[in-house]
Amino acid sequence: MSAATPGPEGSGDTMEQRRVWDLPTRLFHWALVGTVATGLYLGEYRSFTTIELHFYFGYATAALLAFRVLWGVIGPRPSRLKSLLPSPKRLFSYLSRVGRREPSGTEGHNPLGGLSVVAMLLALSVQIVTGLFAQDDGLFSEGPLAEYVSDSTILTMNSIHYITSRVILGLIALHIAAILFYLVWKRENLIKPMVSGRKWVRRR
Numbered sequence: 001m002s003a004a005t006p007g008p009e010g011s012g013d014t015m016e017q018r019r020v021w022d023l024p025t026r027l028f029h030w031a032l033v034g035t036v037a038t039g040l041y042l043g044e045y046r047s048f049t050t051i052e053l054h055f056y057f058g059y060a061t062a063a064l065l066a067f068r069v070l071w072g073v074i075g076p077r078p079s080r081l082k083s084l085l086p087s088p089k090r091l092f093s094y095l096s097r098v099g100r101r102e103p104s105g106t107e108g109h110n111p112l113g114g115l116s117v118v119a120m121l122l123a124l125s126v127q128i129v130t131g132l133f134a135q136d137d138g139l140f141s142e143g144p145l146a147e148y149v150s151d152s153t154i155l156t157m158n159s160i161h162y163i164t165s166r167v168i169l170g171l172i173a174l175h176i177a178a179i180l181f182y183l184v185w186k187r188e189n190l191i192k193p194m195v196s197g198r199k200w201v202r203r204r
C-alpha cells in the first residue's frame with residue numbers, strides 16, 4: 001500500500017510506505033519488553049516477597065515466545081520465522097551496504113536484525129528452561145522442576161541462568177544501539193513502524 005506523504009530524506013521516489021508489522025507482532029514486541037525488563041529486574045533484586053512474581057513474569061515471557069513461534073509459522077511474511085534467517089548472499093550484500101548513510105528500507109527485519117532476533121528468542125528460551133530447574137537457597141525458593149533433578153544439575157542450571165541473563169542484557173544493549181545507529185546515522189526511524197505498523201520500504 002503506497003502513501004502520498006513524502007518519504008525519508010534523500011529517498012526520492014524510490015521508497016513507499018507499507019503496512020509491515022501486523023498488530024499481533026507489535027503487541028508481542030511491547031509486551032515482551034515489559035515482561036523481560038521486569039523479569040530481569042525482579043531476578044536481579046529478588047526477595048522473599050518478589051521471587052514468586054519473578055517466576056510469573058518468566059511464564060508470561062514463555063507464553064509470548066510460544067505465541068511468536070506460532071505467529072512465525074501462520075503470520076504474514078515479514079513476521080515469518082523463515083524471514084528471520086537470511087541466505088548468505090542476502091546477508092553479505094546487506095553487510096557491504098550497511099555503513100551507507102541512507103535508509104535500508106527493508107520490508108521486515110534487515111538480515112542482521114533477523115539474526116539478532118533469533119539470538120534473542122533462543123537466549124530467552126534458555127533462560128526460561130534453566131529457571132524451571134534453578135534454586136535460590138537463601139530464599140528457600142526454586143523453580144517447579146528443581147525437585148526432580150540432582151544438586152549438581154541445579155548448580156549448573158543456576159550458572160547458566162545467571163550467564164544467560166548477562167547475554168540477554170548484552171543483546172538488549174546491542175538491539176538499542178542498532179536502533180540508534182539507524183536513527184542517527186542512517187536517518188531511518190525503526191521505532192515508529194513498531195508502533196504504527198507502517199514503514200518506509202524500497203519500491204519493489
Ligand code: HEM
Pocket residue numbers: 025028029032033034036037068079108109110113117120121172175176179190191192194
Ligand atoms: C527488554 C527489551 C527488549 C527486547 C527483549 C526486545 C526484543 C525484540 C524482538 C524479539 C524483536 C523482533 C520482533 C519480532 O519480529 O517479533 C524486536 C524488534 C524491534 N524492537 Fe525491540 N526489544 C526490546 C527493547 C526495545 C526498545 C526499548 C525499543 C525502542 C527503542 C525497541 C525497538 C524495536 C524495533 C524498532 C524493532 C524492529 C526492528 C526492525 O525494524 O527490524 N525494542 N525487539
Ligand code: HEM
Pocket residue numbers: 036039040043044054055057058059061124127128129130131132133134135136137141142143144158161162165168
Ligand atoms: C526470560 C525470563 C527470565 C529472566 C530474564 C530471568 C532473570 C533472572 C536473573 C537476572 C536472575 C538473577 C541471577 C543471579 O544474580 O544469580 C534470576 C534468578 C532466578 N530465577 Fe530467573 N529469569 C527468568 C525466568 C525464570 C523462570 C521461568 C524461573 C522459574 C520458574 C526462574 C527462576 C529463578 C530462580 C530460582 C533464581 C534464583 C537463582 C539463584 O539463586 O542463583 N527464572 N533470574
